[in-house]
Amino acid sequence: MDDRVVKTAVVVGGGPVGCLAAISLARRGWKVDVYEARPDLRDAASIQNTKLRSINLAISHRGLAAIQVIDPLAAQRFLETVIPMKGRMIHDPNCTLSSQLYDKDGQCINSIDRALLNRSLLDQASSSPNIRLFFNHKIQLVDFDKKTMTVLNLDSGTVFSVEFDLCVGADGSYSVIRRQMMKVVRMDFQQEYIRDEYVEFKMPPGRGDRGQPVFLLDPDHLHIWPRHSFMFIALPNQDKSFTCTLFAPASLLDTLGDRATFLSWFRQHFRDAFELIGENSLATAWELNPRSPLICTKSNPYHYLDRAILLGDAAHSMVPFYGQGLNCGLEDVRVLDTLLTESEVQATAPANFDRGSIDTRLAAALAEYSESRHDDLVAICELAMANYLEMRHSVTTPVYLFRKGLDRL
Numbered sequence: 001m002d003d004r005v006v007k008t009a010v011v012v013g014g015g016p017v018g019c020l021a022a023i024s025l026a027r028r029g030w031k032v033d034v035y036e037a038r039p040d041l042r043d044a045a046s047i048q049n050t051k052l053r054s055i056n057l058a059i060s061h062r063g064l065a066a067i068q069v070i071d072p073l074a075a076q077r078f079l080e081t082v083i084p085m086k087g088r089m090i091h092d093p094n095c096t097l098s099s100q101l102y103d104k105d106g107q108c109i110n111s112i113d114r115a116l117l118n119r120s121l122l123d124q125a126s127s128s129p130n131i132r133l134f135f136n137h138k139i140q141l142v143d144f145d146k147k148t149m150t151v152l153n154l155d156s157g158t159v160f161s162v163e164f165d166l167c168v169g170a171d172g173s174y175s176v177i178r179r180q181m182m183k184v185v186r187m188d189f190q191q192e193y194i195r196d197e198y199v200e201f202k203m204p205p206g207r208g209d210r211g212q213p214v215f216l217l218d219p220d221h222l223h224i225w226p227r228h229s230f231m232f233i234a235l236p237n238q239d240k241s242f243t244c245t246l247f248a249p250a251s252l253l254d255t256l257g258d259r260a261t262f263l264s265w266f267r268q269h270f271r272d273a274f275e276l277i278g279e280n281s282l283a284t285a286w287e288l289n290p291r292s293p294l295i296c297t298k299s300n301p302y303h304y305l306d307r308a309i310l311l312g313d314a315a316h317s318m319v320p321f322y323g324q325g326l327n328c329g330l331e332d333v334r335v336l337d338t339l340l341t342e343s344e345v346q347a348t349a350p351a352n353f354d355r356g357s358i359d360t361r362l363a364a365a366l367a368e369y370s371e372s373r374h375d376d377l378v379a380i381c382e383l384a385m386a387n388y389l390e391m392r393h394s395v396t397t398p399v400y401l402f403r404k405g406l407d408r409l
């Protein structure tokens with residue numbers, strides 16, 4: 001008779017990193033419960049919501065390789081939905097365009113709808129018999145010694161407690177799990193808001209000869225309007241629209257106040273984009289869409305004994321200018337998966353195991369994760385910060401041509 005029990009991992013956060021972590025652990029034999037504070041992204045109301053604010057991002061080889069290792073079929077499906085971008089298209093103030101290819105051999109980064117990516121990973125997670133997903137459930141407190149956490153059911157208002165053997169904090173930049181871990185781990189933590197904020201806009205599809213939707217800009221490129229101290233960018237979507245983002249100092253955005261001032265400023269700096277997006281759509285987005293801050297966080301270490309690990313933005317949130325935040329989060333899962341294999345960590349324990357004891361193999365694997373991952377994560381956070389100057393300014397200067405490389409925006 002089998003006298004072993006399956007251990008439980010609780011993943012906090014059902015974003016892309018949490019989903020991939022859940023799939024990885026479930027494939028290793030763990031019983032996995034995912035708690036997500038928001039409603040299910042796949043519900044009709046959520047789909048309608050994300051249609052109103054289509055946010056896309058660039059996935060590079062780093063992120064795709066991570067999905068490929070954990071779930072090759074999911075990786076194949078993503079590749080069918082991405083739009084490859086082979087370079088940057090620079091729009092100068094006179095509306096002259098110049099293409100800067102990322103790679104002489106044609107390697108690309110890929111534009112993907114963030115909600116679509118998240119939904120596919122949720123579907124993949126739902127199809128695993130080892131994974132249970134709980135939406136509208138917010139984690140409030142964690143007792144790492146007792147290995148329990150307090151959950152608030154946002155629908156019913158009830159609070160209950162769940163037990164875990166491993167807690168995976170994939171709950172984003174403002175992570176509750178990180179804050180709870182800081183009470184028991186001597187964790188270094190650094191947080192920085194940069195001076196800039198961002199606002200999103202949408203460039204609609206144009207109409208072709210037969211009325212069919214067509215791209216208004218070349219979809220093979222990531223479009224950048226670099227204006228030295230601020231910039232506008234556009235990434236293509238499957239429906240032939242572009243998601244556009246304005247990055248500018250908060251102090252500048254403060255001065256643009258009303259609709260008329262904003263439109264006049266926008267037309268002055270981004271004339272071609274002004275015409276393609278249209279005055280009404282620009283003004284509505286300016287009035288309705290939030291101005292969001294940009295934050296950079298660094299932590300060290302990322303684990304606590306054999307029972308907690310931080311992944312994705314919960315561990316390291318970087319400014320988006322290198323296009324690597326999510327790519328790195330997905331890579332976190334791949335690196336952890338490899339270390340668990342190498343350390344031969346078991347997903348089961350003897351039926352009479354003492355929950356207070358420490359699984360030394362798992363503790364060693366998590367320690368190795370913190371040790372081996374930290375320098376790379378700090379480096380990429382710093383590269384992301386440096387690439388903002390490159391995107392809004394240096395791409396307009398000839399010296400740039402000697403420094404460019406792939407795997408960045």
Ligand code: FAD
Binds near residue numbers: 137138
């Ligand atoms: P999140 O996506 O933030 O998910 C965390 C989840 O945890 C959320 O669903 C949240 O509801 C849930 N949660 C939070 N607290 C709790 C709690 N207490 N209990 C339960 N659930 C909780 N990255 C790229 O790789 N390429 C790009 O091109 C790119 N562009 C970007 C552009 C912008 C403007 C921004 C802001 C970011 C960009 N990024 C990009 C970064 C990328 O969006 C993030 O790195 C990625 O979303 C992080 O994924 P995650 O799963 O770690 O966290």
